[in-house]
Amino acid sequence: MPFDAIFTGVQSEDDQFGAVGGILAAKMGLPFVSMVIGIDSFESDHAIVRRELEGGLQERVKIMLPCVMSIQTGINEPRYVSIMGIRKASKVERKVFKAADYQENVGIKIELAKWVYPAKKAGATILSAELEAPAKSCLES
Amino acid sequence: MSYALVVAEVRRGICEERNLDSIGLCTLLGKDAVLLIPEGNYEFNEQLVNGLIKAKVEEQAFLNPLVMVNILEKAMAARGKPDMIIFTNSASGTELASYAAGFFNLPIITDVNGYDKGQGVFYKSTIQTDLR
Numbered sequence: 001m002p003f004d005a006i007f008t009g010v011q012s013e014d015d016q017f018g019a020v021g022g023i024l025a026a027k028m029g030l031p032f033v034s035m036v037i038g039i040d041s042f043e044s045d046h047a048i049v050r051r052e053l054e055g056g057l058q059e060r061v062k063i064m065l066p067c068v069m070s071i072q073t074g075i076n077e078p079r080y081v082s083i084m085g086i087r088k089a090s091k092v093e094r095k096v097f098k099a100a101d102y103q104e105n106v107g108i109k110i111e112l113a114k115w116v117y118p119a120k121k122a123g124a125t126i127l128s129a130e131l132e133a134p135a136k137s138c139l140e141s
Numbered sequence: 142m143s144y145a146l147v148v149a150e151v152r153r154g155i156c157e158e159r160n161l162d163s164i165g166l167c168t169l170l171g172k173d174a175v176l177l178i179p180e181g182n183y184e185f186n187e188q189l190v191n192g193l194i195k196a197k198v199e200e201q202a203f204l205n206p207l208v209m210v211n212i213l214e215k216a217m218a219a220r221g222k223p224d225m226i227i228f229t230n231s232a233s234g235t236e237l238a239s240y241a242a243g244f245f246n247l248p249i250i251t252d253v254n255g256y257d258k259g260q261g262v263f264y265k266s267t268i269q270t271d272l273r
Contacts, residue, residue: 014268017251022206022239032206034236053152053232109248113262115269 003066005047010035010070021070033063034070144191145170146216146223148209149178150233151200156183159234163227164189169256172224177216179203194220204233206240213241230254 006028011018018034025032037058038050044065051059052072063069081089127134145167150157156178167174175192178185179200187193194216202208213226226241228234235251242249255264 016266016268017249018235019239019242019249019251022236022241023243023249025206026210026240026243032236032240034239035232051232110250113260115267116264118264 004042005066006030006068008068008070010072018070021068025068028068031063031067032069033061033067035072036069037072037075039075143224144173144175144220146194146213146220146226147174147176147190148213148226148228148234148237149176149183149185150229150231151179151181151183151203152233154181154183154200156185157229157231159229159231160185161189163229166227166253166256169258170225171258175220175223177212192220204237206237209237210241210244213245 006024008021008024010021021034022032033049033051035052036049037052040048040050040060046062046064047067047069048060048062049069051061053059127137147160147163147167149160160176164174164176173191174189175194176185176190177194177196179198179202180195181200196203196212196216198208198212203212217223226238226247228238228241230252238249238251241247250263250265252265253263254266256262257264
């Protein structure tokens with residue numbers, strides 16, 4: 001089925017790998033833009049989107065279609081679903097794909113070794129507002 | 142000699158400070174760091190790395206995942222395959238890293254914040270309320 005775009009999330013809430021969109025795009029040979037926080041225009045052959053960068057910076061990107069976009073949280077306000085909509089959705093055919101069907105000949109290249117909390121470090125010292133004494137103690141330590 | 146290819150993050154003419162984290166990881170790993178950076182007047186202390194590869198592309202193209210995989214192919218053809226490719230832990234770094242991992246069929250770990258040489262494991266952030 002022809003399509004214009006594939007949307008993925010930016011990252012999962014727990015593992016936060018943030019890798020699905022990029023890997024998917026590369027495997028399908030499609031252009032990819034991540035951290036999308038707004039779609040300014042969606043034309044027949046391209047889209048203009050805004051992506052979030054560090055420090056409050058945003059980047060406006062033109063991307064050719066079809067493409068893969070990973071969508072950042074908060075891009076859209078979820079709507080309440082109407083009763084009619086729920087009924088309609090319940091009748092839609094759901095295709096279930098088993099992960100095991102796609103794991104043949106895929107070697108384990110990455111493995112979770114353990115979960116740990118970061119080692120505790122020594123507590124911080126609050127220095128007084130006077131400049132000279134703390135500066136001296138920092139130089140001495 | 143095994144080496145790690147460090148892809149520099151540059152933006153608006155500046156070599157981002159977070160590149161130092163990537164180079165620091167190479168030190169933890171005990172690997173030579175070879176920095177891949179676009180040509181330009183980027184202020185950077187070259188003594189911090191063991192090698193430098195300059196890509197003849199504009200900054201914007203350098204940050205494009207489709208262009209980046211071509212640059213990486215050329216860099217690896219010229220220098221040999223690295224043990225790993227390190228990107229910055231940022232929006233652009235993750236974008237480039239995930240695309241490169243898919244393109245070259247390589248395993249990927251994002252958000253790396255440590256390495257235990259004794260056990261040979263990387264640490265990354267995760268959110269779990271109950272660790273067992």
